[in-house]
Amino acid sequence: MSSAPILALENLTMRFGGIVAVNALSFTAQRQQITALIGPNGAGKTTVFNCITGFYKPTSGVIRLTHDDGAQFEMQKLKDFNISKQAKVARTFQNIRLFPGMTALENLMVAQHNALMRASGLTLIGLLGLPSWRAAEQSAIDNAVFWLKRVGLIDRADDAAGNLAYGDQRRLEIARAMCTGPALLCLDEPAAGLNARESAALSELLLSIRSDHATSILLIEHDMSVVMEISDRVVVMDYGVKIAEGTPREIRDDPKVIAAYLGTDEEEAAAVMEAEA
Amino acid sequence: MSASPPPSSPVSPDGAEPVGAAFILRKAVLSALVALGLFSLMVGVRTEAGQSGQLEYWTRFGELASLVGAVFVGSIAVELLRLWLGPRGGLGSFVPSSVQNGLSAAGRYVAPALLIFTFLVPVIFYNQRYILDLGILVLTYVMLGWGLNVVVGLAGLLDLGYVAFYAVGAYSYGLLSTTFGLSFWICLPLAGILAAFWGVLLGFPVLRLRGDYLAIVTLAFGEIIRLVLINWQDVTGGPNGISGIPRPTLFGIPLAPGEGGLAAMLGIPFSPTHRIVFLFYLILALALLTNWVTIRLRRLPIGRAWEALREDEVACRALGINITTTKLTAFATGAMFGGFAGAFFATRQGFISPESFTFQESALVLAIVVLGGMGSQLGVALAALAMIGGFELFRSLEVYRMLVFGLAMVLVMIWRPRGIVGHRAPTVFLEKSKSISSDLVKEGHG
Incomplete structure (x- = not known):
């Protein structure tokens, strides 16, 4: 180190x-x-x-x-x-900047964009739905689930981020930042x-x-x-x-x-x- | 102004004033006055050129009075309707949530039913050329709508020049086939690639633009392409267009009478309907390809990045998403589908000219996307059916067709301001896919 x-x-x-x-x-x-x-x-x-x-x-x-x-x-x-x-380097914002029209889970999936982009072979492998892509997607979902549990929002995973209470949105934003693996x-x-x-x-x-x-x-x-x-x-x-x-x-x-x-x-x-x- | 109302009295939608007879009457009088001002010259005075070219005019106070009266009564009726539906947040929440849930439940069966019906159209209406032609037209606009939906609905980038890519696709096929004799099936991907290339070219200068500015530049881009097509006579044939574009073949087998044609090979008598049916299934396949790819893309990181971009561009940057490539891929993907549709248009018509690629087409496709509900595949298909099909349906109304049409659009936008299918379906879920209310979904900033 x-x-x-x-x-x-x-x-x-x-x-x-x-x-x-x-x-x-x-x-x-x-x-x-x-x-x-x-x-x-x-x-x-x-x-x-x-x-x-x-x-x-x-x-x-x-x-x-x-x-x-x-x-x-x-x-x-x-x-x-x-x-x-x-x-x-990941960050959160003073005035929360989630993607309000996307679910909590989707917010955390967007955070793993770069890793998933590689796994989807810049979209080609993903478009064909090859097994390597499915495995990568599942591991991304697992990672998102881990962080949703960690911030106590696992029950709200399928709810729109804009519908969450203020404190929940703050925690979701931290979870989203952590999903980038900073x-x-x-x-x-x-x-x-x-x-x-x-x-x-x-x-x-x-x-x-x-x-x-x-x-x-x-x-x-x-x-x-x-x-x-x-x-x-x-x-x-x-x-x-x-x-x-x-x-x-x-x-x-x-x-x-x-x-x-x-x-x-x-x-x-x-x-x-x-x-x- | 009136004193503060008792707590129980209904409140006008903006919550500022109480709704009472006085309020309704005042609003109606105001509307009637505006109508009087507008119609007094448009309807009240009729002018015509006389025998020797002099100005002749006469007044039509009766018609004017009836129009103003209609506005007055109509305004009262609208206000009463609002009152009757109860005080709500705004015009948008006219529809109770139970109805909305019911619609979304029905939506699950509408799409498969519509698809099966579409597949059967050539079987049911085999002898009705008019219906088959209309079906092809509707499907072309469904495909264009789905293509533009990627740019406007998913990525939230307002594109008023979509017809440019339609034109690029059509001219690509027209020129490649008439100049080099390439077949439709080779030209189709080429048309898509060329259109995507132009999509990227458009994308670069507008990367920093948002909202109105983006809309204006894309509008200009559409016009530039059209003007180039008109003026570059040596290549594009100018206003005369390109004629004699080869008809599509079934992988090399022409759908034509005589030896070597499909009918002769199958040993059945030739009929021109064969080609129409073939074209119908061709555009259906292309539209479904567009749909399938879009649905897949939404579940891939690139599609999620498009939607995230629509929701919040700053947050996207903080999450390491390259805004530039994300926007460019959205433009390119939408343009590619436009290019495919253009190639199909060229092979169906056999003749193309700049006339077919005016701003009106862009506006029509955009109206389909907005009316359908931005981002919704089913909504866009329904809107295309309603717009193009409805347009034909009201053909008998002649001059009033546009009026009826405009009124219908205004009503739909009042009833469902975010389009026929206003809610958004999540791309991934753990337990249960809950559709997201349009109130939360952003429209994008450009």
């Missing part, structure tokens, strides 16, 4: 016209750990996510991903769909809109994904109970720059983080900055 961190951001900068959304951000996410990216609204967290998952091309900087076998990818150079296909799972506010019980179940699910499936997780989250409970490392952003990084315990007591979240007088903030420097 490679010793390099799974994900390393080096001086990532993203400009939209005159606005600098992310400014020379560097951090690493360790292998088989849960790294949380937190910060007040508008800090640039989702922009970082969109850069990592290829929805934005960063203005400058390097996003390096290293697989367990040592294979390296510079993700700012990859085409958007290759970030999932080759670099094995090395790194990026979750954008997975606990948003969940009640306390659902949040606890989510924490348990994420911990098990990390330990049982050898998947590293990068997480944006506002729900501090979830962040503090499950994160191995926390990176705090504000105004597009990193203001702190450390274990949840260190972050909790960091005056700069508290200032960023609770807001401070200008002088107070300046005093904190000076004290740090």
Whole structure:
């Protein structure tokens, strides 16, 4: 197994016209750990996510991903769909993006598109219905069933995703991301809109994904109970720059983080900055 | 405006105002006023050129009054009908779910029954050339509808230039057979391949376009192909078209009178009906091939990717689906079936000209797909039958045919806004296949 961190951001900068959304951000996410990216609204967290998952091309900087076998990818150079296909990075969205008119099972089948595409011989073998295709399809269904059971949605497998309750949709989206067989799972506010019980179940699910499936997780989250409970490392952003990084315990007591979240007088903030420097 | 209604009073569909006599009356008066404005010039004043070319006009207030009155009464009737059907979310939910479930249950028997009947048509109506010709026409549009359904219904890409691929297929066969003497069975796959190639060519520039923009570019593409056919006289024969296109053969055996013909070989007397029946089964086989391939494709990753693309393009990208190739394969597959249908059209007619490939054809095929229910194979077949068959049925109505037809379409769209078969059948299931309500299924963004 490679010793390099799974994900390393080096001086990532993203400009939209005159606005600098992310400014020379560097951090690493360790292998088989849960790294949380937190910060007040508008800090640039989702922009970082969109850069990592290829929805934005960063203005400058390097996003390096290293697989367990040592294979390296510079993700700012990859085409958007290759970030999932080759670099094995899966993501969920802040506002859920399931395929509402397709069943839960179909959603998970679409997630296995690339593997199934190969098995169907770019459609030809599949069109003829050869046994090798049928076996591949069955194993894809088995994989989908495994994840439906894992997120507790097996009873809803044949229901349209758009008909599921909000919390169920959140879990289905995580299951769909896991069906792509990711090395790194990026979750954008997975606990948003969940009640306390659902949040606890989510924490348990994420911990098990990390330990049982050898998947590293990068997480944006506002729900501090979830962040503090499950994160191995926390990176705090504000105004597009990193203001702190450390274990949840260190972050909790960091005056700069508290200032960023609770807001401070200008002088107070300046005093904190000076004290740090 | 009226005060807030008591909780029990029925509410108008938009939920903003209470429905009462005043509301209905106001709406009816408004409709009547609009009708008065429209019809006063169209109907109220009749103009004609007189003997020496001068303008002669006279008024027809009686007709005008009766039309406005009809609109007024009709508006009241529609509102009362709405009231009687009870307050609902919108026009779309006019049909109770029990009826919808019943329809979907009946749907399971409609398709096989329709298929068996279609197979028997040449047997039952052997001596009725008119019905056989109509059957061939309907089946051609069924095939075109199923082909376009891949692009519009599954992938959600609005294509207003589908007739271009129909034309490419027809001209491919026409030119290859008259210039090189190639047989229908060699030209058929070639026509499909060439049409698919043009589908990809169209696909490339429109990859980034969505919605209205995509529709306009595809519309332009259809017109470009037609204009090229008209103006490239050396190759396409221009407005004169191509004539003397060979008739199809039964794998080399001509369906013609005399020695070597099929009738002579079988030792039966020759009849021109043989060829019609052969053409009927040929287009039926081609249409069923289209249907079979589409149904198979829906269950393959490529078909699921098309539907996923219609549902959410951004999510597709996040799941590692190559949007470019997915869109291009949808265009190519739809175009290929259009090309097959075009080759069949050329061999059936024996003569093709750009006249046959106008925008009206694209619009008709698109109407069939939309009316049938986007994505539904059975719905498209029923819509083709209703549109093409119904068109012939109302031939006796002459000038009113279009009017009746337009009215029927408006009514169907009010009754079932997502088409005759509005729900979507899942491509894979664990326990039980539950059809998905059209409310959840997206229409695509382009």
